[in-house]
Amino acid sequence: MPVYKAEGIVIRRANLGEADRLVTLFCLDHGKVTVAARGARKMKSRFVGRLELFSHVRALLAVGRTLDVVSQVEVAATFSMLRQNLDRLGYAAFAVELVDRSTADREPAPDLFRSLRAALDLMQTGDPQVIGLWFAAQVLVHSGYAPTTDACQVCGKPVRNGAAFSHALGGVLCEADRPRDPDAVMASAGALRAIGYLLHSQPEVLARLVLDPRQRAEVSGLLQRYLEYRLETKLKSLQVIRKITGMREQGNAGTRKINSGHLSHRGGVGGTG
Template identity: 75%
Template sequence: MPVYKAEGIVIRRGNLGEADRLVTLLCRDQGKVTAAAKGARKPKSRFAGRLELFSHVRVLLAVGRTLDVVSQVEVAAAFAALRENLDRLAYAALAVELADRATADREPAPDLFRALRTALDLMQTGDPQMIALWFAAQLLVHSGYAPTTDRCQVCGRSVRSGAAFSYALGGVLCGTDQHRDPDAVIASAGALRAIGYLLHVQPEALARLVQVGGLLQGYAEYRLETKLKSPLVIQKLLKTGTPTPTTSARGGARERGNGGTRTR
């Protein structure tokens, strides 16, 4: 039975038979691969704790008729912190679900693999919501669906205010061309800047923002002699400067008009 090596992230798990585990990996070189781990659910299995959701693993896979079979597993990064906190767990689960739905079997996606690896790593200590939004933006970029945020998708003119965002057309519409999509939603200039920032920011810059947030929150807690319930310090400080995903992506009040549901 031919075998091959793969490096991937566990993006989905399920049960197979009475004692086996079905795992789906987003692999760096092979793309999305689903394989069976024989006996993985047994208490003394050699795979115990090695094929957990979110784990970055190196595996040896044997080619099977219908499913490949996991022969060996080495954990490169367990990302255990993501499974120990409900917020981190929820946003990490969102990230791997997006990766799963956006990829086809056996289609290499090395850039998406690296983005997911980076996102899961940063989520261990950073704001999971901000990082999940960044990953969603990167997924759109690597999938070829990055929206336009500064120029009208129809006429190409620069758009700074009074814009609408069209899901169907893939970006922003100026006031003149908003009629092209009756279902387009009103988007503030701040929200569009935030989306543009997420589409282009590098992981190193994102990591610095995460660190800045932690430092400012820690300092505020020390001076105020209290423990903040929510890590909102960085979002408030950056509201008038570089837009943050948590602040901008929430949008405002929604209203229903002739063109459908819109956000003010």
């Protein structure tokens, strides 16, 4: 049975039969490849801990009739810190879902592979949301759908202030061309500058990008809607991230309410003394 080497990142897993596992690798040289790991779900399997989601692995794959089979695997990086924090986990899931939805089987995209690896590595210690937004922008670049943010997509006129953003046309529109897309949404100048920065920056300089909560929400919303329009799908990981954020906000609100109650109670006691 012919074999070949593959260096890849685990972007999806699923159970197969009683003890096997389907593993989707996004590979440096082979693109997206789904393979079978025989017996991977057994307690004493040699694959235990080696094919975890997000892991960067080097594998020896055997060519099969319907699915190639994992013969050997070694872990280059586990990115274990991504699994220790819900925010990091959520945005890492967002990154691998984007790769899965935006790439075809066995079409190499080495630049996108390197961007994914850089994003997962930086998310371990950096701001996962900003890094996730940067990777989303890189997916658009690699897919050929990078939007224009500083010039009208129709006439090329420079746009320096807030402007209408067209998902269908692929970027901002000047006032004269805004009627070309009735569904275009308004974007602030700050959000457009931030998206432009994300599109054209290297990951090492992302710490320089400072966004307040309002700007984060606007940039995230614009990129999400544009990605979903281009990929023609809803991104499930973003729904999970919103739930995590909502749970945290509810928890924080509850904590503030309890603390406020304690302060009020202490004040009352003091008043009666």
